[in-house]
Amino acid sequence: MSRKNQTSELKSRVMEVALGHFSEVGIERTNVSNILNDAGCSVGSLYHHFGNKEGIAEALFIDGVNQFNSRLLEALLPRRTASTGIKAIVTFCCEWVTDQPELAGFLLSREVTLSDNAKLELRQMDREFGQSIYDWFVPHVKSGALLELPTSMYVPLICGSTLEYSRLWLSGRNSRSPGAVAAILAEAAWQSVKSSP
Amino acid sequence: MSRKNQTSELKSRVMEVALGHFSEVGIERTNVSNILNDAGCSVGSLYHHFGNKEGIAEALFIDGVNQFNSRLLEALLPRRTASTGIKAIVTFCCEWVTDQPELAGFLLSREVTLSDNAKLELRQMDREFGQSIYDWFVPHVKSGALLELPTSMYVPLICGSTLEYSRLWLSGRNSRSPGAVAAILAEAAWQSVKSSP
DNA sequence: GAAATACTAGAATAATGTTCTAATGTGGTA
């Protein structure tokens, strides 16, 4: 196997192993040495590739957000009405959390403290993502289908309940998965942002 | 001053100082030695009273939840209609977060890993609190004013948006405080759980 | 007033994340 492939395989092995530990006991309480053992990686390699323990978390975080963002757009952009769009967002979130609970729990945990570089990268990603979302929303607000609100309130209103429910489910405190209650959450979200007659 | 007073003063001084550090840089990144210096406390005393660093966080967490729960009940229980009750919950949350951002940020951060003892104590608190809340809700669900839903969904639906908005505000990403948008959040929460005609 | 107990103190220890120096193998280039 070529050096490049070996390297990228090592990196993903480390990230996979780390995600398991992180989501089980949190970043702080996972030992670097455990990751090294489980991934078959040397101290030198790990610090060469990731800088430090947080660097692994950072890579996982950015990967996760990227994946989430692009799939959400795939689910949202084809929708033509406000109602189906809003419900598509919520339903997508529910399924995403249900399908990959480890990654979802990790992203929702807010444990990661990003370096300045990662913050910049993430801000850039966010800008692009936000723009696409914004473009989808504008016509529905203009047409009067959606409430006109401060921009920063749409995400909490549409996704807040779902994220909160997901956190509860991920911490094992209720049995029904987000996927199983997606319809309720979607309807509730729609009720909270639709423009009432 | 009596020993008891001296002691309890030291404990609250430590907790106050610790909260400042925790909410600023997180539990992991605050040094025990900084807490010791700022609170004028010796290593021995701190470990005698709190067991370890997490013990301080745990005490803060339990105190915070207690305070939040009892004040929320004060705000909710006097309300006689479903609509005013739901809105009172949301409004209270907004004000509470806005009034004590440090404590709120700490509680919302989910950084605290509770010991088994603390978990038991918290579960007990939660049971009592949950019961009071439940008793308030039942009649409004029976009367048809509120949607009938799986029990575990009311909190996310009612508070999810507010908590999500609060997290955003606490992380400095939007300027309007939760208190300033309480009315919008309260109305949205109401729309999402009221029984539609 | 004496004994028991709660508390304080800080040096010593242990755990663990990170750095450093040296070796190793690969891909490109003459």
Add this chain to the structure above:
DNA sequence: TACCACATTAGAACATTATTCTAGTATTTC
């Protein structure tokens, strides 16, 4: 092919920092 530059690997040494431990001090209690 031969060789060089460089990315990568290795793990021992180091540094930081949470925690333990032993001894000493003050208070309450009887």
